[in-house]
Amino acid sequence: MTKAAVFGTGSWGTTFAMILAEAGNEVTLWGRRAELVESIDRDHVNPDYLPGVPLPASLRATTDPERALAGADFVVLAVPSQRLRPNLAVWRPYIPSEAVLVSLMKGIELGTTKRMSEVIREVAEVPEERVAVVSGPNLAKEIAQRQPAATVVACADESVAERLQAICHLPPWFRPYTNPDVVGVELGGAVKNVIALAVGVSAGMGMGDNVSAMLITRGLAEISRLGAALGADAHTFAGLAGMGDLVATCVSPLSRNRTFGENLGRGMTLAEAVAATKQTAEGVKSCESVLELARKHDVEMPITEVVVGVVHDGMSPAEAGMLLMSRSPKPERYGL
Numbered sequence: 001m002t003k004a005a006v007f008g009t010g011s012w013g014t015t016f017a018m019i020l021a022e023a024g025n026e027v028t029l030w031g032r033r034a035e036l037v038e039s040i041d042r043d044h045v046n047p048d049y050l051p052g053v054p055l056p057a058s059l060r061a062t063t064d065p066e067r068a069l070a071g072a073d074f075v076v077l078a079v080p081s082q083r084l085r086p087n088l089a090v091w092r093p094y095i096p097s098e099a100v101l102v103s104l105m106k107g108i109e110l111g112t113t114k115r116m117s118e119v120i121r122e123v124a125e126v127p128e129e130r131v132a133v134v135s136g137p138n139l140a141k142e143i144a145q146r147q148p149a150a151t152v153v154a155c156a157d158e159s160v161a162e163r164l165q166a167i168c169h170l171p172p173w174f175r176p177y178t179n180p181d182v183v184g185v186e187l188g189g190a191v192k193n194v195i196a197l198a199v200g201v202s203a204g205m206g207m208g209d210n211v212s213a214m215l216i217t218r219g220l221a222e223i224s225r226l227g228a229a230l231g232a233d234a235h236t237f238a239g240l241a242g243m244g245d246l247v248a249t250c251v252s253p254l255s256r257n258r259t260f261g262e263n264l265g266r267g268m269t270l271a272e273a274v275a276a277t278k279q280t281a282e283g284v285k286s287c288e289s290v291l292e293l294a295r296k297h298d299v300e301m302p303i304t305e306v307v308v309g310v311v312h313d314g315m316s317p318a319e320a321g322m323l324l325m326s327r328s329p330k331p332e333r334y335g336l
């Protein structure tokens with residue numbers, strides 16, 4: 001039986017652990033807080049992140065990383081992106097030498113502008129063949145309620161992607177596709193959060209669906225430009241980890257990033273919006289690292305620029321809208 005250790009008892013870590021357990025794997029969740037871990041292990045519920053959702057009785061949980069990692073074939077990482085590096089450094093000594101490390105995270109590291117798979121390779125000192133990424137339109141709450149969803153499993157080694165695809169394939173509930181384009185899959189996941197913040201801000205200001213569609217479509221152009229500069233496959237952005245996730249996140253009231261943006265658009269300050277957000281809205285921090293990454297590669301990302309302005313630099317949502325709409329006119333395929 002395949003063994004998986006899942007690090008992070010938040011919404012997605014718990015939901016993905018649930019999928020793996022129901023697909024017949026032996027799964028142990030690692031969490032920081034003893035009380036929550038005990039609820040999962042003993043009562044088969046996660047009251048903090050998935051209240052009312054029954055978890056599989058076979059799912060184990062522990063606060064001990066060594067115990068979680070013993071004999072693991074797959075090590076699945078689902079903590080906030082900016083917290084991955086210090087945590088992984090602690091877990092690293094217990095990771096089995098042949099285990100595949102899997103990122104569920106959708107962020108870019110502040111300071112280094114590294115994607116999560118790059119951080120994993122660096123900290124765990126593993127080759128790219130042993131690092132995979134899972135990303136797609138996967139709002140955890142919907143999946144936890146057993147609505148169908150599809151995702152993308154990316155790894156430079158296609159046989160590893162196929163192994164991971166096989167252990168998380170759970171018909172008719174969860175359908176994973178493989179893709180060798182790790183860069184594109186990760187960029188799609190991280191940058192859509194920034195665009196969802198922009199869509200949320202516009203919705204919070206009372207703007208309608210034309211504005212949402214404009215931001216989603218031009219957001220996709222930004223993601224594609226950055227992807228092209230970083231060597232991603234353009235086809236990835238038309239797929240589930242690109243357009244698919246962008247649409248789900250930008251339109252869903254379940255999205256933490258969209259909701260965070262809506263709160264700013266309604267006039268909350270950054271501190272108020274942070275206080276109102278109980279879970280991880282990755283775009284709030286990653287908008288800065290995405291912009292820095294774009295600047296390093298000389299890629300124009302005007303929506304990302306104004307998101308950084310509104311979230312971190314005191315720009316008003318009205319000023320952001322004015323700036324975007326006053327840019328010089330261009331052919332639609334400009335820069336692509």
Ligand SMILES: NC(=O)c1ccc[n+]([C@@H]2O[C@H](COP(=O)([O-])OP(=O)(O)OC[C@H]3O[C@@H](n4cnc5c(N)ncnc54)[C@H](O)[C@@H]3O)[C@@H](O)[C@H]2O)c1
Nearest residue numbers: 008009010011012013078079083104105106139140279280
């Ligand atoms: N929730 C979703 O629908 C969803 C779907 C796909 C991908 N993701 C991505 O998965 C990642 C995890 O998101 P989530 O939704 O599970 O987040 P969450 O906010 O629901 O949970 C985060 C988890 O990380 C833990 N954590 C927080 N700070 C920590 C620290 N300093 N050290 C160790 N653990 C810490 C929390 O206790 C919690 O268990 C994010 O990158 C997110 O973008 C989320």
Ligand SMILES: O=P(O)(O)OC[C@H](O)CO
Nearest residue numbers: 136137138139255256257
């Ligand atoms: O709630 P969000 O905004 O973090 O989005 C969740 C997932 O990434 C959607 O695929």
